[in-house]
Amino acid sequence: MGLKMNQSKLVLPLVLILSSVMTTGCVTQDTYAGTDTPVSERKVDKVAAARQRIQLGLTYLQKGNSEQAKANLDRALAFAPNLEEVHIAFAYYYQSVGELEKTEQAYREAIDSSDATGDSYNNFGAFLCQQGKYAESEKMFLKAVDQPLYTRSASTYENLGICSRKAGQMSKAQSYFAMALNYDPRRRTSLIELTEIDYEEGKYAEAREQLSRYHRVAAESAGSLALGIKIEQGLNDQEAVRRFGILLLAKFPQSVQAKEYRASMH
Incomplete structure (x- = not known):
């Protein structure tokens, strides 16, 4: 995709599997029939127990113990086989250990669950995009933003833009990035x-304006300054090229971009 200033990454929101509301075998209280005398009886809240097992499983996975991770996720599945969060956790587990077919199956089970949320569709879309399945990933992302109560539309439209660009669909990518910026x-x-x-399409004036917008919200980087140099070269504005070059050499003298700029001056 031309200039690689920042590795564009698909946005994966923190999903419910990391919820802090995780309790073990909750105690519920009943009363004797015809009285107000309470009877404490331990009833396992299966959803809460499943969430605890998910948390344990992901903790083990982060520590590199995939065997214990899988054991706890299996327990979670036994407690709540229809819980979306269980299948999202399995998808994360399988992708971590390189089982991509099982990852896809776990995501399909997540979106088929009765409590499926936009997060499942977004994360599945990101996975499909990473596998080069662009058309299907687009469908998943669009389903995410259509979900009631979904609040991460900006992230998902950005994912749509990244994936469309990877697929070579530049016009569609621009539309989706614009939607992300609307949110x-x-x-x-x-x-x-x-x-x-815009730069790659030779729209240098538009690229200049977009870069100016970028620098109003983000710190200058070696990559963004190098891109500024190339845009101004396209506009044949040598004074602006010089300004960007001075900033690049002053702020990031050891960067690859600075070395390339120095070489181009000789």
């Missing part, structure tokens, strides 16, 4: 992606 005008990735696309 959140300060999204840095969407701004820099639009800048790169």
